[in-house]
């Protein structure tokens with residue numbers, strides 16, 4: 001079968017590999033579509049092997065069940081599914097509490113559970129073998145849209161769910177970074193809370209995409225950006241700051257605009273450094289504010305997100321590529337040319 005494989009430092013190629021045989025507990029998924037993410041760009045651009053050489057990329061996967069090697073599974077062959085990218089154990093105390101993204105058996109302190117396309121073979125291929133426990137039914141969705149839910153949709157959804165009590169009518173949410181994830185974040189905040197939304201990005205074109213859905217747009221490079229957010233919130237700051245960029249400049253901005261007891265969430269990978277000060281005179285965070293790094297999302301959240309999508313309550317700006325053109329998708333994303341989420345759609 002055709003696959004997009006990471007072959008070592010700076011090397012990603014379209015190759016031919018054997019079709020996987022599902023091990024016990026796995027299903028074989030015939031891939032219909034697979035999203036391309038900044039993670040794929042990072043993996044290819046890195047001067048060290050961030051992931052094992054030979055790994056098939058693709059952690060945003062939608063497809064149909066082709067074969068099931070799990071006799072007790074209630075999944076139907078032929079059914080449409082999306083793949084939860086957190087292949088956790090399902091039995092540890094975090095997993096049974098519905099916190100698969102903090103699994104005690106398959107994840108380490110700073111390494112997550114097995115992730116398709118990162119630590120095990122992913123879905124930028126015609127077929128992928130997936131634990132049945134990671135499959136979420138997604139019937140009736142456009143496969144290209146379904147494919148982006150498990151990462152571009154799930155990541156902002158998880159960050160938002162953890163701070164829902166802060167987001168009420170009258171409160172303010174700031175989303176920094178309006179790419180594929182940021183566009184989902186804006187829709188989810190609108191759909192699920194009554195909060196006012198301020199969108200920030202370094203590019204006017206990115207802000208234009210969500211201008212009709214938010215209360216205000218601001219260039220994050222505007223030297224008065226922080227002052228404008230404070231002025232818009234009575235000097236108090238934003239209750240929720242979702243920093244989807246995570247570099248040192250956006251982290252500093254997030255600290256400067258978050259409200260006391262507000263929440264900064266930084267779910268992405270970047271190279272940012274946040275200076276934590278405890279001085280009364282010069283503070284990087286107001287009293288009570290929290291900053292955390294949420295990881296991916298839970299299995300239940302992916303179910304909820306699919307339900308929102310099936311109800312027609314969320315959508316995505318998709319930039320579609322054919323499988324033979326998958327490498328151009330990574331190039332375009334690297335060069336900042338994609339205004340939405342890049343998805344590789346497989347011909348049937």
Ligand SMILES: [Zn+2]
Nearest residue numbers: 037038039151
């Ligand atoms: Zn990703």
Ligand SMILES: [Zn+2]
Nearest residue numbers: 089092095103
């Ligand atoms: Zn577990």
